[in-house]
Amino acid sequence: MEKRNNRPPRPLNERRQFFDSENRPVTPRRPARSEEGENRPERSAGPRGGDDKPRYPHRPAQDRSIDMIFGLRPILEALNAGRTLDKIFLLRGTKNSMTQDITALAKSASIPVSMVPIEKLDGITRKNHQGAVAYVSPIDYMPLDSILSGLYEEGKTPLLLVLDRITDVRNFGSIARNAECLGVHAIIVPSHGAAQINGDALKTSAGALNLIPVCREPNLKNTLTFLRESGVQIVACTEKTDSSLETGSVDLTGPLAVVMGSEEDGISPEYLKLADHKLRIPMAGQISSLNVSVASGIMLYEVLRQRLSTDK
Template identity: 85%
Template sequence: MEKRNNRPDRPLNERRQFFDSENRPVTPRRPAREGESREERAERRDDRPERREEGSRRDDRPRYPHRPAADRSIDMIFGLRPILEALNAGRTLDKIFLLRGTKNSMTQDIQVLAKAANIPMSMVPVEKLDGITKKNHQGAVAYVSPIDYMPLDSILAGLYEEGKTPLLLVLDRITDVRNFGSIARNAECLGVHAIVVPSNGAAQINGDALKTSAGALNLIPVCREANLKDTLTFLRESGVQVVACTEKTDTSLETGSVDLTGPLAILMGSEEDGISPEYLRLADHKLRIPMAGQISSLNVSVASGIMLYEVLRQRLVKS
């Protein structure tokens, strides 16, 4: 075969681009010049244009950005039949994602069982599923919860039967995993009997949440409720006082004007929007944490610790 000679000449000063095992661009080491010391070589390396520009840095974006990231958790089930079998076996699933537009007998069975078990479910495009896992998901992915959710009514009845004064923590739209883990740690240390979260709009309980909680999520029950409005109404009808922590009130925590020694549910809201107005209307009392600095808000995990400490302080003083 005749050799082609019409290819354009390759520039002599062209530099090849190298990539590491994670497909990220790396800069090859420059060979030392004859008689050049280590200090002189380092100075020459730091004098490159990209080094001289203040704030500039090497582009660490992957070479193949269209490829999905590695699986973020091993606690995952993918495929219609495996998810259906997990539901039939009573496994606790954190959330189910199904391919939008899929209609068959198995997806219908999954939807029925998920609704009965109060498991959040979302119909999503294929790009969402491909971003969760690189494996053949067949249009269905589910996260397995590392804990088992407990029924709130059974916990409350058990506390009353044992002669204990219930202390519950209700979280409205706390979506940050590490915040949730820190809140659980505060709750376990300060005597909370159970944490109540909504089915939708709550942080996923995964390995990060367990680690941040220092194992507290293995000790304190978590109740997942479909409707927090109905849950708060149920608590009030069961003799539990609902106290909301919000800056939208004039009653300050340090005044001690609210008795926190009886059956109690502390209601905490998201950092962005606070507590939903419909839930605030159901609260028996509203308390704010006093501030002395220029920043007018606290991290929700810190705020929960302050509120729960005041509850424990009043109870210890009374006892």
């Protein structure tokens, strides 16, 4: 017995509807015809419909050459010229006179150098990096000793902000904005384990990073010791203390360095030992921690409040 199908016949010229990976309708391109009238094979439509070039989301985005330098010799020349570099990545296992010179110059300038595998370099850029990539810093780092001595010579009361392992770029930009608005004279960051100062950081800071000096120090423990010996009081913002900020138990009107730690585990224990005072921010909600940029704003506001009250 013949099987019957009640569905109407499908038109031969019916066009099928295609969808991309985000379930958005895509209109396929018609095959192009050559002059002889023959159909040429057409690439499949990409997620944007008319894009005939395949997209590879696993590849890194196109680099901005203004932010990077590629190759051993260009990096070496940049160091000799005194350009401010943020980080240097060298291919692991590469040992020659250039890599030795780069490492020595970078160490003297407190620029972190990392020996990485080829996969790391290929993930940073699609360009021919020749085993060496360097990020160019959009700002110039300043020496802490000259800033501190200059503040004392001008009769100003130093207010410094020390950041321990703040790695999020946008958090760093927000902290810099708080610092500039609330009268901080300089921000101190470690050479390793700190957020990269790039375009995102500058944008988030609303231009504050172009106004407030940033000091990059190879060893924060030595830096805190230097500050204490220079008459600067070290105050650490931490929840591991009973002293609360709102009590006003600590005088914040003198030369001061406020230390803020990472959101994951706060300030390193070795730095907490060097603090003259430890203060916690009082909270009334169920969440026991604040974003570090918000916490820095609260701490610095209390410093400014006390100083303004004293001036009156």
